[in-house]
Amino acid sequence: MATKRSIFEEVGEGSSPATPAETGAIDRGRRGARRGIRAWLAVIFVLVVAMIAVGGLTRLTDSGLSITEWRPVTGAIPPMTEVDWQAEFDKYKQIDQWRIENQWMQLSDFKEIYWWEWSHRQLGRLIGLVWALGFFGFLVARQIPRGWAVKLIIPGALGGLQGAIGWWMVSSGVTQGEGMTSVVSYRLATHLGLAFIILGVLAWDIFQLGREERDLMQARRLREAKLFSLSTGWLHIAFVQILLGALVAGIDAGRSYTDWPLMGGQVLPPKPFMIEPLWRNFFENPGLVQFIHRCWGYFLFLFGIAVWLKGRRSAHGATRFAFNAAMAALLVQVGLGIMTVIYAAPLHAAITHQLVAVLVWVLILRARFLSAYPRVQSVRGDVK
Template sequence: MSGKRSIFEEVSGDTRKTAAQPGMIDRGRGGARGAIRAWLMVLFALVVAMIVVGGLTRLTDSGLSITEWRPVTGALPPMSESEWQAEFDKYKQIDQWRLQNQWMELGDFKSIYWWEWGHRQLGRVIGLVWALGYAGFLIARKIPAGWHGRLLLPGALGGIQGAIGWWMVSSGVTQGEEMTSVASYRLATHLGLAFVILGLLAWYMMALGRSERDLMQARRAKETRLFGLATGWMHFAFLQILIGALVAGIDAGRNFVDWPLMAGQFFPPDATELTPLWRNFFESPGLVQFIHRMAGYLLLAYGIMAWLRGRRSAHAQTRFAFNAAFAALLLQVVLGIVTVLNAAPLHIAIVHQLMAVAVFVLILRARFLCAYPIATSVRG
């Protein structure tokens, strides 16, 4: 007959205990997060370079020097004097040469050709770096769970960007239509998509810089109202970037070079003389620059509000992110004024465009930290 058993005695004969297994959230989901993040950093740097080279191509009026879209064979530049002359002859058939650049000799043509060729070549390099990286991680099965579609998206948008680039150039490769540059709204579309791609890469880099477990825990502390404010700030900055592209597309920054007035008055003269009326919003230098200025003032006012709210965040990293974004915005406003007062010279105008990248990415980082705040101890 068995003896009495304690109510606290284990029923099973197996007294072994299973140890707790930390990190189960990340198990099977980590992939090569660090390597993928490094790859995205390279793509990010290349896209920034693409925006800068694209800006210089526009500022030097080089964008129409290549009159054909040859995605594959166009990778090779002219290799002989006869090939150079053939390209120059094609350029001579369009309105830009007939109305604006008849003074050019072959040597002058080569200088603008290299800008446009370099811009297109850099686009090919970006596509190649993306394709090789994505294929490599896919074959090695190192892509984290849930990231396949996200990493595919920048490549797909890059392909669309190439087509939009030619759609933009084709608007200026005309004969008898009096066009000497690309359509400004197409230029804005082209630049806008570049910033969308840049924003995706930046967001992915920030997310991959932290573990899945960390992101899941941080999401519980999301500052919803501040996140909404940062989202509005990001969209407003993006809109101002598009308006800036319209300014660049028609050289509006070189038409009115006084500030804070425009030609000595608040509203520029002859700003709505084009017909129909809607054309003025894309083609009137006075109205387009006026809109860019007013949007800049409003963006600054919104930025002050966002910064004051961001300073009240419970998280030190988030507060610093809002400080950095606002400081960049202030510098960008000053650069904008300097650009206008100096009639948008190439070196100042390109710094102004590069600063727009910094403002956009820093606002994006503030938004990310609102969604995934980094907790700090009471002591620190």
Template sequence: MSQKRNIFEEVAEPGARTVTPRTGTIDQGRGGARRGVRLWLMILFALVVVMIAVGGLTRLTDSGLSITEWRPITGAVPPMNAADWQAEFDKYKQIDEFRIQNQWMELDDFKVIYWWEWGHRQLGRVIGLVWAVGFLGFAVARNIPPGWTGRLFLVGALGGVQGAIGWWMVSSGVTQGEGATDVASYRLAVHLGLAFAILGVLAWYVFLLGRPERELLQARRAKETRLFGLSTGLLHFAFLQILIGALVAGIDAGRSYTDWPLMGGQVIPPNPMLLEPAWRNLFENPGLVQFIHRVTGYLLLGFGIVVWLKGRRSAHEATRFAFNATMAVLALQIVLGIVTVLYAAPWQVAILHQLLAVVLWVLILRARFLSAYPIATSLRGRSA
């Protein structure tokens, strides 16, 4: 007669392997891929930051029109001998920038500005190559996390569009007989704006991949909706100021008035409506464009204070710290902007002003991210 078995008794045959239930299945098989993809995106992020800096220096050294053709493939090879250098210089001599303002240049002077522009374009090629190798590598290895293929492809697509816009911008200054000595400021604004948009997409993806999927799902339930909305508004406001800053750079408006807080001894600079039709003054009148940039900066600071006051009351320590950091850098950026004006925008200060805008941009994104996905903390201050 067989013995009765307890309903909780292990019924597996002796020697049989016990299967342990797995936990965390929502992230199962994604951990390594998420870390690898995140590292790859961080490399791209760093390269885009360098690209923005090199682009700014190319603009500040008036080097952007030194290469008069768009050759995405063959342009990767610089002039290799004296004949090649002379041919490139001869092409540059045909455009208005040389004829109007750079007739003093000799070949050695031309080489300096050529290397700046070639380096800028070459860096763009490197970024494209890093993206392509990474994307194809992860795709072939089937290591792209579920739902991320389209997002990662978007990064490459935006980079391709940026390359085309870069030439669209440069072509506006490569003219003969039209009197252009710089690229169109409108196109410069589009070019810089897209660079910051790409940077923002990369940063957001890095933030998302920095935490497990299950943690993000849980954190989203604690989303601080009001704070998220305010930080989104601050992000848009900062982006507008970046575009206006590009207009300032495009027409060298930062050097038009070097007194502060007044401009030429007045609240509103002299001759604010000098150009016809009147709307052109908003974009092409150096005094008025600098004035708009100043006023927008003041308004951005005011709105930033409102957002910061809300953010510092967050229940989450990491979120409060993010908004405190954003406010500190925003205040520093305003001060640096004033210094840039007072010293007539020397390239050392101007490029620092641009790079600090990158830091501020990322900090606003970080604060916004933590508003949407707060990090829960225990009563002892440790992450829950």
């Protein structure tokens, strides 16, 4: 039977202390090894950037067809003896590129182009290995945050697809009697485009893992929908320009006209539709391909100014800074593009132009991310 209690008794007197309320349940349930996974994805990101750079140098040195077979496993071992080297050289001598352009080559010359292509493929193998070790390591250790397992599979799946597309690209140039001396340009564009998609997926995951789930949920309520939509359009326009750049590189169109802003002394280059059927001009006519790349670059720049003017009016300091950085990188890229044209695409200018495209791509993506998940700034100016 319950005893009577005094009306003057303090509340909680004689009873056990109340259990403190638990906080952070959202993050505790979802956290996992967020910092470790973020570092692992950052390593893969750097490797993919290196892959793009080496791939660009492989293309610019005309080395991409030096390995005429696709051997995903055994191809990791390069020729070890002079007999092995001669066997690889003999395989190369069977394709059109050697027959039409490179009959002057000696074995020592062949080795130079072989190492570029081998290094490119080896980087691809390394990326796959780093992804597999990281993913299955975190999976076995049960350190993958809730809801992230499928997200982390996507870069690995895209990487596997990229290997297959890489061979699909190379096989278009490993021909006999067809007169092909390089890979088909639209296959090269597909290969490079997928590399940038992989970079985008990795960067977005890295951005998300850099903030706790609680923070992202709160930031989502402050989403700047109009700015997010504009930055999404900016990102897509930049992606098309990257594909057009690959078409230019695929047929060495960057060296076809070296005057600017005109081409051959006129707005439209001479004979823009000289190839039949008509559609082939958009992939194979150097003058027209370079003209389209230039025009789309102007469109990208003008659209970027419009988005930047909107972004610099954001209420959030980090978002404004992100759009300023993206616009600054785009300005640098425009200048590099003009210089690359004027100097007929020298090796150092062309590869720098390609790498700055990576920077522009990631910075636009960063600005888009902060439009969706703004960092709240307190009255004192601290970013939360």
